[in-house]
Amino acid sequence: MPEGDTVWLTARKLHVALAGRELTRSDLRVPRFATADLTGREVLDVTPRGKHLLTRIEGGLTLHSHLRMDGSWRVYAAGERWRGGPSHQIRAILGNTEHTAVGYRLPVLELLRTKDEEQVVGHLGPDLLGPDWDPVTAARNLLADPVRPLGEALLDQRNLAGIGNVYKSELAFLARVTPWLPVGDLAADVPERLVATAHRLLEANKEHFDRRTTPTAHGTTERRAEQRLFVYGRAGHPCLRCGTPIRRAGQDDRVTYWCPACQSGPTDQPRQDS
Known part of the structure; x- marks a missing residue:
């Protein structure tokens, strides 16, 4: 399972690629959120919380993901070949005109209201790499x-x-x-x-x-x-x-x-x- 430093670095790479840009592609390949369409919305930031990733999106939405043992997010330049695994392992795609972020084998992927983030991360203790470190x-x-x-x-x-x-x-x-x-x-x-x-x-x-x-x-x-x-x-x-x-x-x-x-x-x- 990735440690907090790996999750922090993953969040930074996602933030650099997605934050401040409008989504031109959105595909959540989990049954509960398969019909959700995030295109046209701006990604506001990608924040790590312990081993959780919170991708905050315009309109008060947060895409919550957790890598657990085998999950990963890969960032590709527009037109670059995806090499993170076979297509059937893809659980999420978020893209803009410059980059595409692809989530492979994500065991946790859910779309929630940003105001409800505490429901998924509120139980965590002080984050070793977060502003709440105590x-x-x-x-x-x-x-x-x-x-x-x-x-x-x-x-x-x-x-x-x-x-x-x-x-x-x-x-x-x-x-x-x-x-x-x-x-x-x-x-x-x-x-x-x-x-x-x-x-x-x-x-x-x-x-x-x-x-x-x-x-x-x-x-x-x-x-x-x-x-x-x-x-x-x-x-x-x-x-x-x-x-x-x-x-x-x-x-x-x-x-x-x-x-x-x-x-x-x-x-x-x-x-x-x-």
Whole structure:
């Protein structure tokens, strides 16, 4: 599932291509909105909210989309060949005289009144890349359920919006605790440091799709591709900090990665509610 930085960059590309221009083509290929015609309306802006995309359109309308695991928006110049996938995977087309935005495999696509946006994003916690970012509230939200494993709490968008599976694993590594550690067992200063680190990393990566959480290698401007993340996707590879092989296991129906030497706390254990 795309993380908040990927969604932010997608929103920016859509905004640059569509905002301030009148739609000359509109095609929503979902049964509920198949007859909706947005042509002739101006796109006002495209705004990310956590992992949600809100395309606001003249007349008080918002096209709400969510990429989840496989969805994507691609922007093409007028006349450019579309290469995002077969035509049967297209769920939305928004075009003007200069660009066409094509939404592929979008699991969530709905047209609603702009005044009703809170119905689809109002449950979200502070947005790591949004104007509402509030680290104090985010840290407090993480601690709301003290027995909840850290990995689950970080992924809960009601606590803070924008963290996905990659950042979950990386943040736990940087905090030197396992993703299964109950949040109530974190040292007093760790929640605030965690949300500050999350904000810093997403801000640093939001301008490009080539995500990196590790510092650059000494004397170089780039790490090798396999060294751009500390643990995520690196099962069996040596830890960049201590050399111990990185491990992988399931957590809350997703996969997680950790270093058994660098990170303290329980490992690969189901939650035990009190």
